[in-house]
Amino acid sequence: MEYSYRQPGTVLTDHRFTVPLDHDRPNGEQIELYAREVVACGKDPATLPWLLYLEGGPGFGARRFTGRQAWLERALADYRVLLLDQRGTGRSTPLNRQTLPLRGTPAQQAAHLAHFRSDSIVRDAEAIRPGLTGGAPWTVLGQSFGGFCATHYLSTAPEGLTAALITGGLPSLTATADEVYEAAYPRIARKNLAHYARYPMDVDRARRIADHLAQRPAELPGGYRLTVEAFQSLGLLLGGGDGSHQLHYLLEDAFVPTPGGPALSDAFLEGVRALLSFAGHPLYALVHESIYAQDPAVPTAWAAERVRARHPRFDAAKTLAGDDPLLFTGETIHPWHFAVDPALAPLRETAELLAARTGWEPLYDTGRLAANEVPVAAAVYHDDMYVDTGHSLATARAVRGLRTWVTDEFEHDGVRAGGPRVLDRLLALVHGEA
Template sequence: MAPVVARLVSESKPYLVTGKLLVKELWFEVPLDHSDPKPETIKLFARSAVKYERPIVEPSEAIQRPYLLFLQGGPGLGTPAPQDSPLSKYMLDRGYELLFLDQRGTGFSAPISDNTLQRIGGPQEQADYLKLFRADTLVKDSEAVRLCLTKDYPPEKKKWSTFGQSFGGFTTLTYLSFAPEGLRECFITGGLAPLDKGPEETYQATFQRCIDRNHDYYRKFPQDVATVKSIAEKIRELGGEKGVPLPAGGFLTVARLMTVGLQFGAHGGVDRVHNYIIRMKADLDQYGVFTRYTLNMLEQENIWDTAPIYTLLHEPCWCYGPGVAGRWAAERVGASLEEFQWLRKDWAGPASLGEKPLYFSGEMTYPFYLDTCSGLFKLKETAQILAEFDGWAPLYDAEQLGKNEVPVYAAIYNDMYVDPEMSRNTASRIKGIKIFETNVLYHSALRTNPDEVIPQLLRLRDDTID
């Protein structure tokens, strides 16, 4: 089948941002299902950015700069505006035109939510629709957009570079596996996924990383061992079996409180979690209940239902091929560990732990979100269908990666989300890859510490092996 070329629906007039960037807004049309490109289409949104320059003499023809596509983390999160991305600081000076493409289902590109999924049909129809929102389809979307944007470019400029953060790195590996002909070079930060490890094996590793970060937390704030358990007891007292009602319609349970440990994977996350605990304790000390401000803060903290792709397709993004299903692997693995007894159906409560702390969870998704997050209430059956599905298309081609010819530059961190040991194993299977590894940066370093990450990757690109 010939590759699909996206249709450019509209392109805005360039506008100046912060005096340094010239930005355009673009809309593309692509098939919902690339294997059946005729019937139904969706629209994708992107912003492009170039360095603003005011030449003495305006060029007589359009400048064709090489593109660099940013592949966002997630899954389920839209791209930042160009002025909010650290890539604009470093890559525009290299002569690239940056493209921030909202992946399908995110940002402005056919965004997914409980109410938009209701328009698709019942749970089975919704699940079948969402199966088209994994990395294999995102790569096909990207290629369709590339072919559209570069159709008038000379051959040497038709390929583009990519920069994949986190899940964007997973997508990069899929791109390198099945469409390397479109790639000039690839940068990856915190996104070297295991090529043949399913959700269960992955979570066995990342739960251990999460335990290490809990140890860091309680070493820094030992007083929180007792405080967290007392807050948990109060949640059970105030909320009963269902949980404390939250302002937007969800429920705060002990299990849902424990998921704020997602923050532990980012710089400053330990302090942010401690701030939640201080606030909750202050509410209870002064009023005996949690204030609306606190409950709203906790509800808005997570992305489980504001970006439902994250919840519904998080485990499937680890399902590397046919025969692999999630089946709520995080819940099963966590419940088998003494540190996460609160995931067990028969857990007796915080008092049963004695002197032991309550351990916070990390980047794991659980079925209890569907009962505690208001934006997921209607998607319970859909989520279960996806959890049981094992007919996923392959995400990676290890043979192709082993003979890869596209330059790849990757950063491996002290990472709670993407296990470093698994990342090293993946790197060993990609021909020609160059690695920058550090144990002092966390998963969010591209956003929080770009000055320590991007220059290192550019050195890998520009330097030679001595």
């Protein structure tokens, strides 16, 4: 049943769809998808073309807007917007420590999760599009991992698209997971050094916290075990426009005096829990490295963990034994995540099986992309911490007709932080107005 309701300046309609878990077995198991339609008040939706929004991740539901926030303000001027909760996220059939045991053994869970990459997400989009648009193609806006999905869309079903708009999400067409992380760690190091140049007092603060945790790992509210490595993963903040400032404010309130001596404050620990827990998005941790898996013979095998070992500057023990600043990491996923986080711990064996899995299919058709006829525009953020700029520009050269906007005005979250401006620029590019 569809419900319509209002927020400031918008009319929202809930949609639910049923699609095959495995699109190659259309009569097999079915799963549910949820999407929220948004139309500007006073506009007739029947007269508007559709824009499908694909959130970053993997593993995050579509952003929950209030009214016309961020890029939505610009989109609603021209479009009827569909905010899709990709399979396994948000209000779509959920996947987490509570529901995955319904799939059976860890091996059965891992086999199930293999259907939650961009190829299945795009086939979901194509399954629901005819019923919404009457068969007409639509425009897709992909942020981060959503851009990976949009690139796959161009590879496999370009007939479903009038245009593709990509923000911070042009993937390498050929890089392995190892190559992705080899490119990532130097970028992450640069973001750390930029943070410490802005906030030099944080060098001592971060080292002091890490030294404290090395001796006494802390238990966060909800049972998350804060180790030094987990603390380092707060570097995920450094990829956002205001993330360095958020990290600084978090570190400055870390300790309080107690009868037993200085201790990590409840406020600090709660702030860390909110940032690090995967309770709200466990799929991100489970399938993250599989989004880079394209060689059927090669498992991802905890690529971020293996590659990190080749970058000793991120070794906290060595750092604390010397005088160097502690380096935070980014959005990398490691085996220890499944030991310290109660939301992931029951899924550790499943994660190990996914890391060892082979048989992954290539996600991008380079020949078809070279012959692309769909208008495509991509915002490429200079020195993006999450998606390598060099990889993105190589892909831009490989996709026929793709126009880029390379900017250092924004970090990875530019489409949110920049309000309507980023989307406005991309629309101008695909319409030939810029």
